[in-house]
Amino acid sequence: MPAVRGRGWRSDDDALPAQPPLSSGNYLAEMAIFGAPALVALALVFGLVWLRSRSSSKEMRDIPGTMGWPVIGETVSFISDFSSPAGILSFMRDRQKRFGKVFKTYVLGRITVFMTGREAAKILLSGKDGVVSLNLFYTGKQVLGPTSLLTTNGEEHKKLRRLIGEPLSIDALKKYFDFINELAVQTLDTWHGRRVLVLEEASSFTLKVIANMLISLEPEGEEQQKFRANFKVISSSFASLPLKLPGTAFHRGLKARNRMYEMLDSVIARRREGGEVRNDFLQTLLGKHAKDGSADDTADKLTDSQLKDNILTLLVAGHDTTTAGLTWLIKFLGENPEVLEKLREEHLEIKEKLNGTAHLRWSDVSNMPYTNKVMNETLRRATILPWFSRKAAQDFSIDGYEIKKGTSVNLDVVSIHHDPAVFADPERFDPDRFEQTFKPYSFLGFGSGPRMCPGMSLARLEICVFIHHLVCRYSWKPLEDDSSVQPTLVRMPKNKYPIIATTL
Numbered sequence: 001m002p003a004v005r006g007r008g009w010r011s012d013d014d015a016l017p018a019q020p021p022l023s024s025g026n027y028l029a030e031m032a033i034f035g036a037p038a039l040v041a042l043a044l045v046f047g048l049v050w051l052r053s054r055s056s057s058k059e060m061r062d063i064p065g066t067m068g069w070p071v072i073g074e075t076v077s078f079i080s081d082f083s084s085p086a087g088i089l090s091f092m093r094d095r096q097k098r099f100g101k102v103f104k105t106y107v108l109g110r111i112t113v114f115m116t117g118r119e120a121a122k123i124l125l126s127g128k129d130g131v132v133s134l135n136l137f138y139t140g141k142q143v144l145g146p147t148s149l150l151t152t153n154g155e156e157h158k159k160l161r162r163l164i165g166e167p168l169s170i171d172a173l174k175k176y177f178d179f180i181n182e183l184a185v186q187t188l189d190t191w192h193g194r195r196v197l198v199l200e201e202a203s204s205f206t207l208k209v210i211a212n213m214l215i216s217l218e219p220e221g222e223e224q225q226k227f228r229a230n231f232k233v234i235s236s237s238f239a240s241l242p243l244k245l246p247g248t249a250f251h252r253g254l255k256a257r258n259r260m261y262e263m264l265d266s267v268i269a270r271r272r273e274g275g276e277v278r279n280d281f282l283q284t285l286l287g288k289h290a291k292d293g294s295a296d297d298t299a300d301k302l303t304d305s306q307l308k309d310n311i312l313t314l315l316v317a318g319h320d321t322t323t324a325g326l327t328w329l330i331k332f333l334g335e336n337p338e339v340l341e342k343l344r345e346e347h348l349e350i351k352e353k354l355n356g357t358a359h360l361r362w363s364d365v366s367n368m369p370y371t372n373k374v375m376n377e378t379l380r381r382a383t384i385l386p387w388f389s390r391k392a393a394q395d396f397s398i399d400g401y402e403i404k405k406g407t408s409v410n411l412d413v414v415s416i417h418h419d420p421a422v423f424a425d426p427e428r429f430d431p432d433r434f435e436q437t438f439k440p441y442s443f444l445g446f447g448s449g450p451r452m453c454p455g456m457s458l459a460r461l462e463i464c465v466f467i468h469h470l471v472c473r474y475s476w477k478p479l480e481d482d483s484s485v486q487p488t489l490v491r492m493p494k495n496k497y498p499i500i501a502t503t504l
């Protein structure tokens, strides 16, 4: 989710924007710009949050764990482990050994309880009895708006899911297939013999796909460039200090969001006037439109604000995740030649049936069993969203510990995905392990329950099509051997995976 989402952090109430982001990049740049006053302000905010957290930690007295250093808690080791090849797994393993499956810690400006295992996943993800709600961080909440799928809960969330889920269903995606297929071919046309940063190519491909699918934006031209520029600013504002001062990433993000909304307003106005009718997501939702302020909660209609907030939400939630998924998959293939060979066989067989044309068909995509296993194994090994963040909506107990209403609770997914009792030799990249079906809550690549990813079919479609053309046309070699990870909310290779590709 950005960065999608700050599945990591939000403030307990919006009046106290206390959550610093995971990424330290913008953070440090901002401190350099604003100098001492920013440092003092930051120290004050952290100090206040820390003091407040100390009092709430009394309520969690019985939960094992350590709060680390005053004010910063365990943030430093958390961030440094996050960026290491093993990710937060080492942070989690170390504390699970000392404290067990449920432990408290103080990271990134908040006291939080981490928990892992299928039982915890069931409690946090099944949505049963409204035990938890989503725990979005302050800046993310402000940028996405109050009617985003990610900022709503309960009945309102259910209604939005229903309306948004329909145009993202497999049947509805069929109409975008030709666009995705042609764009994958065009993107790969330029790869032969040059240094390619896979992450950047994947990012451009996935943004063009989603922008075309949502509002029929052409993949090239000035509008696309403006759209991309605004999106980048919005995206990086998720990982910024919650300071609304001119020049800060958060402030720039809010401004870029306003520009994006102005653009959407004019597209919506043109559609309403009847001057333009397109076969896209927006058109489908315009058919379910209600005037702002007049939406009846029970009606299947969306206001303009809901439309815009949720178009932005899909962009933010769908772009970095799919970019990361595609990049990790290509990286794992590069590191596991026997898997690449087997995958290539599957795709060359499909290609043979097509008599060598580039015209992959919709029906071919549903017939790529090994590719789907490779994708699942990629999402398991990389665990793009390493934890899912929730807030206790009522008191509940787990493993004999009482979790009080209002507590920030994180499901540690990375440990679930590396449990040797479920995934033997968990560090090995072995797609064949997905020949068997796992027990519920063992594999959470796209989540589970009422918040499960509504973009799963789109992500799978994009990745299958891109990988088909890649493995049928090229072999490639990595240009660097570096496994570190970007310190952003969605895990991505830090060096963007530079390769040189050669036509087969």
Ligand code: HEM
Residues within 6 Å of the ligand: 001, 007, 134, 149, 150, 161, 210, 313, 314, 315, 317, 318, 319, 321, 322, 325, 326, 379, 384, 385, 388, 389, 444, 445, 446, 447, 448, 450, 451, 452, 453, 454, 455, 456, 458, 459
């Ligand atoms: C490989 C690509 C993707 C991965 C790995 C992924 C993963 C996930 C996961 C794990 C969740 C649940 C998180 C939680 O429970 O806290 C989620 C939710 C979500 N995803 Fe995805 N996603 C991907 C692609 C997409 C795409 C393409 C879209 C949109 C077009 C999308 C939109 C969303 C939205 C809106 C949510 C929030 C749902 C809700 O709160 O009801 N995702 N995703």
